[in-house]
Amino acid sequence: MARDLNRDRNRDKSVKNGGSSGNNILIKERDRTLATNFKALVVSKTEEDKYIREIKERSTDDLPEGDVLVKVNYSSLNYKDALSAIGSKGVTRNYPHTPGVDSSGVVEQSSSDNIQPGEEVIVHAYDLGVNTSGGFGQYIRVPVDWIVKLPNGLTQRDAMIYGTAGFTAAQCIYKMEHNGVSPGDGEVLVTGATGGVGSTAVAMLAKLGYEVVASTGKTDQSQFLKDIGAKEIISREDSADLSRPLLKGRWAGVVDTVGGDILATAIHSTKQHGTVTCCGNVGGHQLNTNVYPFILRGVDLLGVDSQNYPMQGRVAIWKKMANEWKIDNLELLCNEISLDGLNENIDLILQGKQKGRVLVNLQK
């Protein structure tokens, strides 16, 4: 745990040097006296360059410095967490590491006047679970700037059924609507529809009154997709057609979670002045397109990044997800597991076999 030891050394140094304020010294000294042991998934790198995943006991003393200590009650599994759990250098640089870009829970200690112990919070994105110990542990310590207060209308559990996947789906819809798309405009395509971002996008768009067409590699899950609001299902094979530079214009809007040829095909089949949002790359990072959809149909291609989305917009989107955009039956999307179930589910999501959202109950 070389990295954790370094963190401890830095924390010691900060206490000796007086930290940034007297209040911080008190908090840090109290942390040290009241260290709590907790369970976490820890990914370690072996000497043979393999990555192993174990549930281990850790201490709050191992956590990085930060303004707020949160007891995590729920997290969720995203594709990015699985990449972090297999040593993907594009996600996590240093191991041992606890992944988990998502968390909801209760503030246990705070050195900020803006957040008090006992408040219910959501912490997701920024560096959480990337190179900062994440939500697959029962405690996290983070900067106050990463915290969203749990909005009225959502429980901690609801928030993590959505998680980063649901937030990203909402961001795509928000961008589409700001670009002029509305429910009366015609069909909206969602690709990778049974996945985390895909399934929450299908359900949210249906809730808002859109005609949703779901593209999936799991046509045996058609009933699931219809239950959450899709009106039509198309197969993954039928969603990739690069035979012509422009196809018949069908989509008023697109939420693409897949990238590659499926995104290119979606762009080529978007109708006049339609909007395509792009947030994922499970099907490839290349984009083989041409200028015609843009110069002949005025199609807009909008990128979506949830990780560093500014806090003001983040709070506004969570508020919508808690109110007028709230999915009626979130439980239909939810497969609940404990920390012990993560190992198996990480393998499933890497194989593209996950359906809906995997909710991780940290207190189970």
Ligand SMILES: NC(=O)c1ccc[n+]([C@@H]2O[C@H](COP(=O)([O-])OP(=O)(O)OC[C@H]3O[C@@H](n4cnc5c(N)ncnc54)[C@H](OP(=O)(O)O)[C@@H]3O)[C@@H](O)[C@H]2O)c1
């Ligand atoms: N930009 C951002 O801020 C942001 C935020 C969250 C996620 N993402 C990205 O969005 C993507 C989806 O994330 P997620 O957490 O929803 O993952 P997920 O739950 O694994 O969903 C991905 C879905 O894509 C489909 N799929 C899998 N492999 C495929 C392939 N080779 N070709 C075509 N389709 C394939 C599958 O759905 P079907 O079987 O139904 O086709 C799969 O369930 C990932 O690339 C992730 O990194 C980006």
